[in-house]
Structures are given as structure tokens and as C-alpha cells.
Amino acid sequence: MKILFFGSLREQLGTGELELPLPDGVNNIGDLLTELKQRDAQWQQSLGTGTLLCAVNQVMAGEAAAINDGDEVALFPPVTGG
Amino acid sequence: MKILFFGSLREQLGTGELELPLPDGVNNIGDLLTELKQRDAQWQQSLGTGTLLCAVNQVMAGEAAAINDGDEVALFPPVTGG
Amino acid sequence: MISISVQIEDFDVGREYRQLQAGNTEVGGIAVFTGLVRDLADNPLAAMQLEHYPGMTEASLQQTAAQATARWPLIDIRIVHRIGKLTPGEQIVFVGVSSAHRAAAFGACEFIMDVLKTSAPFWKKELHRDGRGHWVEAKDSDQQRAERWNNED
Amino acid sequence: MISISVQIEDFDVGREYRQLQAGNTEVGGIAVFTGLVRDLADNPLAAMQLEHYPGMTEASLQQTAAQATARWPLIDIRIVHRIGKLTPGEQIVFVGVSSAHRAAAFGACEFIMDVLKTSAPFWKKELHRDGRGHWVEAKDSDQQRAERWNNED
Numbered sequence: 001m002k003i004l005f006f007g008s009l010r011e012q013l014g015t016g017e018l019e020l021p022l023p024d025g026v027n028n029i030g031d032l033l034t035e036l037k038q039r040d041a042q043w044q045q046s047l048g049t050g051t052l053l054c055a056v057n058q059v060m061a062g063e064a065a066a067i068n069d070g071d072e073v074a075l076f077p078p079v080t081g082g
Numbered sequence: 083m084k085i086l087f088f089g090s091l092r093e094q095l096g097t098g099e100l101e102l103p104l105p106d107g108v109n110n111i112g113d114l115l116t117e118l119k120q121r122d123a124q125w126q127q128s129l130g131t132g133t134l135l136c137a138v139n140q141v142m143a144g145e146a147a148a149i150n151d152g153d154e155v156a157l158f159p160p161v162t163g164g
Numbered sequence: 165m166i167s168i169s170v171q172i173e174d175f176d177v178g179r180e181y182r183q184l185q186a187g188n189t190e191v192g193g194i195a196v197f198t199g200l201v202r203d204l205a206d207n208p209l210a211a212m213q214l215e216h217y218p219g220m221t222e223a224s225l226q227q228t229a230a231q232a233t234a235r236w237p238l239i240d241i242r243i244v245h246r247i248g249k250l251t252p253g254e255q256i257v258f259v260g261v262s263s264a265h266r267a268a269a270f271g272a273c274e275f276i277m278d279v280l281k282t283s284a285p286f287w288k289k290e291l292h293r294d295g296r297g298h299w300v301e302a303k304d305s306d307q308q309r310a311e312r313w314n315n316e317d
Numbered sequence: 318m319i320s321i322s323v324q325i326e327d328f329d330v331g332r333e334y335r336q337l338q339a340g341n342t343e344v345g346g347i348a349v350f351t352g353l354v355r356d357l358a359d360n361p362l363a364a365m366q367l368e369h370y371p372g373m374t375e376a377s378l379q380q381t382a383a384q385a386t387a388r389w390p391l392i393d394i395r396i397v398h399r400i401g402k403l404t405p406g407e408q409i410v411f412v413g414v415s416s417a418h419r420a421a422a423f424g425a426c427e428f429i430m431d432v433l434k435t436s437a438p439f440w441k442k443e444l445h446r447d448g449r450g451h452w453v454e455a456k457d458s459d460q461q462r463a464e465r466w467n468n469e470d
Contacts, residue, residue, distance in 0.1 A: 004370070006368060006370055006438065006440055007368065007440030007442075007452060008440070008442075008452040011452075055370075055373060055438075058370070058372055058373035058376055059373075060436075074370060074373065074438075076370070076438065076440065077440065077452070077455070078435075078454075078455030079434075079435065079436065079437060079438050079439055079440065079455065080434075080439065080440055080441045080452075080453040080454070080455055081367070081369070081398060081409075081410070081433060081434065081437050081438075081439025081440070081441065082266075082352050082398075082409065082410050082430060082433050082434040082437070082439070086217070088215060088217055088285065088287055089215065089287030089289075089299060090287070090289075090299040093299075137217075137220060137285075140217070140219055140220035140223055141220075142283075156217060156220065156285075158217070158285065158287065159287065159299070159302070160282075160301075160302030161281075161282065161283065161284060161285050161286055161287060161302065162281075162286065162287055162288045162299075162300040162301070162302055163214070163216070163245060163256075163257070163280060163281065163284050163285075163286025163287070163288065164199050164245075164256065164257050164277060164280050164281040164284070164286070164419075176331065177330070177331055177334045177335075177349075178329065178330055178331015178332070178334065178335075179331070181330045181331065181334075181349075181351075182330075182331075185351075185353065185406075185408075187406055188406070189354075189355065189356035189405040189406045190355060190356065191353050191355065191406075192352065192353055192355035193350060193351065193352050193353065194350070194351045194353070195348070195349070195350050195426075196330075196334075196347075196348070196349040196350075196351075197346060197347070197348050197349075197419065197422070197423065198334075198338075198346065198347045198349075199345065199346050199419060200338065200344050200345060200346065200347070201342075202342065202343060202344065202345035202417060203342035203343065252342040253338075253340055253341070253342045253344075255338075264355060266350065266352060266430060267462065269350070270350065270423075270426075270427045270430075273348075273423075274423045277419060277423075309420065
């Protein structure tokens with residue numbers, strides 16, 4: 001699966017994109033966040049703000065949204081365009 | 083005094099402007115309308131619609147507004163610009 | 165700054181807009197509205213004839229713009245209204261408002277149009293292709309839109 | 318017709334406007350909004366950096382425009398949003414809406430801006446003249462403006 005990061009989150013994590021196989025036991029966005037937060041203190045902090053938004057295959061989704069191995073998941077802070 | 087007519091009212095009366103001395107006994111717009119309606123059946127009808135608007139010296143005014151000999155009075159239907 | 169024109173000549177929206185943008189880096193948003201002569205499917209229009217009350221019309225527009233300035237934090241207001249004989253598709257009116265903030269620009273632009281519609285001394289006559297003319301009547305819906313501004317903020 | 322562009326290049330308001338006017342005599346009103354990079358008095362801005370989510374951003378704007386079309390009787394909608402590094406005074410966004418009626422044009426234009434501000438995946442970073450950068454934070458007031466449209470009609 002592909003995971004994209006945007007805005008301040010991308011900058012904090014130092015990466016805009018991860019390609020990885022769907023981790024064992026990860027069925028939804030909430031599971032994925034828990035998994036990614038294990039990486040280190042920075043990931044723990046940046047993914048734990050409670051204000052992050054998420055999209056699955058370019059459609060907004062909540063933490064309960066199911067994900068599969070071919071999916072494109074995006075994580076980003078509240079938007080500030082216009 | 084000068085009396086101006088605009089829009090459909092100008093067309094109905096066949097004139098856009100009257101110059102006349104302030105008629106005897108005319109103190110306000112209401113008096114002036116009563117006076118002008120005497121002219122003939124067309125004036126009676128066109129000035130009696132109840133929807134006419136009035137301005138004295140280019141400021142909107144009601145029928146009770148006082149008028150003097152040097153004033154510019156305008157009578158017109160509801161506006162339709164824009 | 166408030167700028168008002170009542171004129172026979174057409175206006176250029178790009179040019180009017182650039183004046184509002186005008187290298188002022190305090191401008192965060194510009195709202196623009198133009199009204200055009202719309203054709204009527206059931207009774208095709210040859211032209212729309214617009215007349216005004218010289219002097220009072222300009223003063224009325226100036227007053228409406230000043231009211232907007234008192235109500236919202238604005239930078240510039242530009243109003244152009246045409247008179248004379250206009251054919252379908254032609255531009256009638258331009259209202260442009262610049263502000264630091266978009267809500268102010270939107271609010272003021274719509275306010276000015278709503279008040280202009282019900283207060284500025286202009287009168288329109290439809291000239292139909294069948295040779296007949298018809299003075300446009302004021303609409304209750306326009307009156308209601310203008311009265312909204314007396315209630316909400 | 319709905320037309321959406323997300324681009325680095327600047328846009329020409331006069332040109333975009335003419336496309337909306339485009340000789341369609343059913344158009345009675347056109348509402349346009351542009352957002353610009355505003356300088357900050359207390360912390361002068363060197364530039365504003367804008368990033369987006371290619372694909373999803375365009376889809377989000379398309380969906381917002383479609384919602385506007387379902388809600389108001391519109392003729393054309395044009396949205397242009399820039400990305401990349403923009404300096405103070407530069408244009409960021411253009412939203413233009415044409416309709417037979419002015420209330421629809423105004424309503425849809427403001428609706429699109431309000432929803433864009435809170436839904437379209439764009440992120441802004443202020444690059445200050447002192448060399449520091451600062452990600453712009455989403456505003457509660459923008460959220461509230463967007464939520465108005467869930468209640469009123």
C-alpha cells in the first residue's frame with residue numbers, strides 16, 4: 001500500500017510517501033495509525049495530535065474506514081487553501 | 083420650482099420636467115400631488131397609483147415633506163436598476 | 165476609496181479588477197458582481213433601455229457604498245452602472261469590493277447590489293423585437309433581499 | 318459547465334470572466350471572487366508556499382462545484398487555484414459563477430469558497446523575511462462559515 005503525508009505532517013515526518021505491504025493485523029485507518037506511531041517518538045507525536053485528517057483512495061475517511069493492500073492512504077492536517 | 087418625472091411616469095405624462103411657481107396653498111409633497119392631479123384624467127390616474135416615490139432636492143422624501151419654491155422635486159415609480 | 169461611474173460606455177471587467185488589486189498587499193480578497201442584459205425566451209428582447217436621475221443616482225450609489233464601508237472593513241469599492249440602450253448579453257452593472265477578508269468582500273458586494281436594486285434611481289424598459297415596449301416592474305423578491313440587511317449582521 | 322484548474326501559473330481575471338460571459342444571453346449575473354496573498358504587518362512575508370494533493374484536490378473542487386449546481390440554478394462554474402511559491406499581492410484562487418439570477422450567482426460563489434477553504438486539500442506555509450517558516454493553521458471561523466450552508470438554504 002501507499003501512504004501519503006502532506007503539509008506540516010510531511011515536514012515533521014521528513015517524508016511525503018511510504019510504500020509498504022499492509023502490516024499484519026491492520027484492518028482500518030485506526031490500526032494503521034497505531035502501527036505507524038510505533039516507529040519512533042516523532043511519529044508517535046505527529047500522528048497523535050487528534051486533528052489529523054485521512055483519505056482512502058482520495059476520499060475523506062474516518063479511523064474506522066477499512067483499508068486493503070492496494071489502497072492509497074493519505075494523512076494530513078486540516079486544510080488551509082483558498 | 084422644478085418637478086421631474088422618470089420612467090413609466092414620464093412616458094405616461096408625456097413630459098420629463100415642469101417648471102412652475104410653487105402653487106398657492108402647496109406646502110408639502112402631498113399638496114403638490116393633489117394639485118397636479120387636477121390637470122386631467124391622465125395625471126389623476128398616473129399620480130394616483132399609490133406606489134410612486136418622491137425625492138426633494140435629490141433626497142428621498144415622503145408625502146409630508148415640506149417643499150419650497152426653489153426646490154427640485156422628483157416623482158417616479160419604484161426603481162429597477164442593476 | 166469609493167469610485168462611482170454612471171456611463172453609457174461599456175466597462176472592462178479585467179481593467180476594473182486590476183484597479184482593485186492595484187499592488188496593495190493588504191488586499192486578501194476581491195468580490196465582483198456583474199449584471200447583464202438577459203434575453204427572454206418567451207418574448208425576445210431587442211434591447212433594454214436604461215434611464216437614471218442625473219445627480220441623485222450618483223449620490224445614491226455613493227451613499228450605499230459609504231454604508232458598506234461603515235459596516236465592513238473594506239479597502240476599495242468600485243461601482244459602474246450603464247445607461248442608454250443595451251442589447252442582450254451586454255453588461256449593465258459592475259460592483260467590485262476589495263478587503264483584507266473574504267467575508268467582508270462578499271458581504272459588502274452583495275449588500276451594495278441588493279441596495280442598488282431597490283434604492284438607486286434607475287428605470288429599465290424592455291424593447292421587444294415585436295416593436296412593443298414594457299417598463300420593468302420592481303420585484304418583491306428584490307425588496308425582501310434588500311430588507312435582509314436590516315436584520316442580519 | 319464546470320471547469321477546474323489547479324496550476325502554478327497565474328490566471329487572468331479578465332480572460333476568465335470573458336469565458337463566463339461568453340455570448341450566452343441567458344446569463345443575468347456573474348459573481349467572481351479572488352483570494353490574494355496578503356502581507357502581514359507584524360511579520361512581513363517573503364512568500365506563501367502552497368501544496369496540494371494531486372488528483373484528490375481536483376476531485377474535491379469538482380465535487381464542491383457539483384454540489385453548488387445541485388443547489389442553485391447555475392450556468393457555468395470556473396475554479397482556478399494556484400500552487401507553488403506566491404509572493405504578497407499575487408492571486409491564489411479564482412471562483413467565478415454565472416447564472417440567470419444574481420442571488421444564485423452570489424450564493425454559489427460564496428458557498429464554493431467556504432467549502433473550498435475547509436475541504437479542498439491545500440496547505441499553506443508562510444515563508445517570512447526573517448527566514449522562518451510557519452504552517453498556516455485552519456481557522457474556526459472558516460469552519461463556522463462552511464457549516465452555515467448545512468443549515469440555511
